[in-house]
Amino acid sequence: MKLARRAQGIGASPTLAMNARAKEMKKQGIDILSFTVGEPDFDTPEHIAEAGITAIREGFTRYTPAAGIPELKEAICVKLKRENGLDYDPADVVVSNGAKHAIYNALQALIDEGDEVIIPAPYWVSYTEMVKLNGGVPVVVPTRAEDGFKLTPSSLKAAITPRTKAIFINSPNNPTGAVYSRAELEALAEILVAHGIVIIADEVYEKLLYDGATFTSVAALGPEVKDLTVTINGVSKTYAMTGWRIGYAAAPRELAQAMANIQSHATSNPNSIAQKAAVAALMGPQEPVRRMLDEFARRRERMVAGINALPGFKCRKPEGAFYIFADVSELFGRTLRGQKITGSVSLAELLLVEAHVAVVPGAAFGDDRYVRFSYATSMASIEKGLVRLKEVLAEVR
């Protein structure tokens, strides 16, 4: 069968691929410690799960309006006002099957063949592929560890062309954990507004902040910026609800309407039961979020110290999310148990096979000098994983 060109150019998500490989080895009875997953290892808080169960019991199991139930859209508007200082009307909100789907809808509504989308690297793996699937051209702009992995105004300016349609700003960032300050966002927004470039603000990790880092929502910078911004968020990461598949976009009315129309033909409404659970998440007690954050903070300390103690590994302390992006380039060209380490993919392979530890190669995020660790895994696994890595890496020659 001959597939469409669009499908031929797209690979499976490398994070999911590495995770699947680790799971396969686990099935064979090998004790794999996985640092690959991008989801909280906690259960969905009880009161949220109960809201889902109640929805089933009450027969809330039919089609809903395609862009989401009014109750959830209103809860999202309350949340955006309360936590982000943003004024949106429910008609500006589209609820989707996860934040990923919300981003996809936005690109469907915005991108014409050949339009360029600026993606600061390191980036979340799906941005480039989603842009390509929509006929756009990803323009990857590297950032530097010395700049905290943040895009600078000068490198932004240099990347803009007459074809630039949109940019991704992902703060806190996956995979680096970088969090942009208000001033840093303002400096970028000034340039973007001057060029009329649409900002896709992916804010799914907004609650996962450490050491007093503060979060600024891009659309909150002012009315001119808000008019060009589609705010993307969801309940997956904040409320340990990855499997429920609820994300959302808040956007200027015309764009929101187009996204809602696209969704109505592509998938119809997101899951009715999960929508009720999402209302409970946004409107209910926020204490479980704080508890999860405390635990992530503890793990982050341990991981940063442990990884920096590994031969050939260097990492900065991330301000947000639950990932560590470690520079492993010092190991390139050396050998481990007779096998040459040529880049992040070969190192990740070797660590999986020799140490039974799974990490994601940085090449997947647009920077081959790194590997990504997720600390959304238990402290016991972290301790064990660090010991194994230390033992195996001691044999690097």
Ligand SMILES: Cc1ncc(COP(=O)(O)O)c(C=O)c1O
């Ligand atoms: C930066 C970023 N955006 C969006 C998503 C998608 O989240 P959701 O589960 O809401 O689709 C992820 C998930 O890994 C992510 O890392």
